[in-house]
Amino acid sequence: MSGEVSIYELVYELWRIENSTDELGKLPEGFEEKLREYFSRLKSYLRISDKMMLSTSLREAEVEAVSKLVKSLFEIRLAKIIRAVESGTYPETMSGFEKNIYMSLHRILTEHRKYVESIIMATSYSGxxxxxxxxxxxxxxxxxxxxxxxxxxxxxxxxxxxxxxxxxxxxxxxxxxxxxxxxxxxxxxxxxx
CATH class of the missing domain: 3.40.5.50 (Ribosomal Protein L9; domain 1)
Known part of the structure; x- marks a missing residue:
């Protein structure tokens, strides 16, 4: 189960880096898949383990801690992506899923800006x-x-x-x-x- 400890350490380090900089950090290749495998393995272990054992309690605490870190990590990244869309910059360090989010947000913000611009242009440039x-x-x-x-x-x-x-x-x-x-x-x- 040493791989699980390294996942925890990896998630913590990525979370720490995202918290310490304004730039969007790069996620390791296959990071999301590693997280899925990690949670799947731990949840399988918890289903078949003795609920009274100390190791089970530790694993449950680990799942909860990693879940909170992962949620916080992706919320921080989303906030940075939103700021990038607002400022018109394109972070090259986005994951594939984040690029889709960026494009959707960019499209929505562009439509909003065009709408506001059309209102202004209608009055400023009537005719x-x-x-x-x-x-x-x-x-x-x-x-x-x-x-x-x-x-x-x-x-x-x-x-x-x-x-x-x-x-x-x-x-x-x-x-x-x-x-x-x-x-x-x-x-x-x-x-x-």
Whole structure:
């Protein structure tokens, strides 16, 4: 059962690191699967063990302690992911599941911001229309290498501050990762005379 002790120590160390930094730490490869196996083994042991034995009480306390640490660890990580979405940064250290959470939160926050922006634009730019296109105008927040767009054309390389016109899907991916911001292009409404 020494593997279980190392899982406890691993979880504690990851929890300690997440608590001590603003950056999202990297979880070890296969961490979630190791946790599932660990809890499964311990719960099997507890089902067949004598409830009056000291080792059973210790194992129950261990399950409870690790459960609390794991819950706290993932709550801390979620809070960091939410802050990253709000600030427009993309932590590369997210697990696969966390990347899905990030994308969902980013989509929701983007919809909210677009809605608020549309209210502001409706009053500030009444008589103006957003120009719709299959391409987006973006400004790069950092240097970025050459890419092949979804239209199979080559774009870049780009320097920080460069303005570029990219296919919508490529632009959206870069926006989500916090590498660019989108520039809205508008035209005045022409009144009928």
């Amino acid at each position: 103006w229309n957003i120009i719709e296109s299959n391409y987006d105008v973006v400004c790069f927040q950092q240097d970025f290498p050459q890419i092949v767009g979804e239209d199979l054309k080559t774009y870049g390389p780009f320097k920080k501050g460069d303005i570029a016109v990219l296919p919508k899907a490529n632009a959206q991916t870069l926006v989500v990762k916090g590498l660019v911001y989108r520039i809205t292009i508008m035209t005045p409404e022409l009144g009928e005379e």
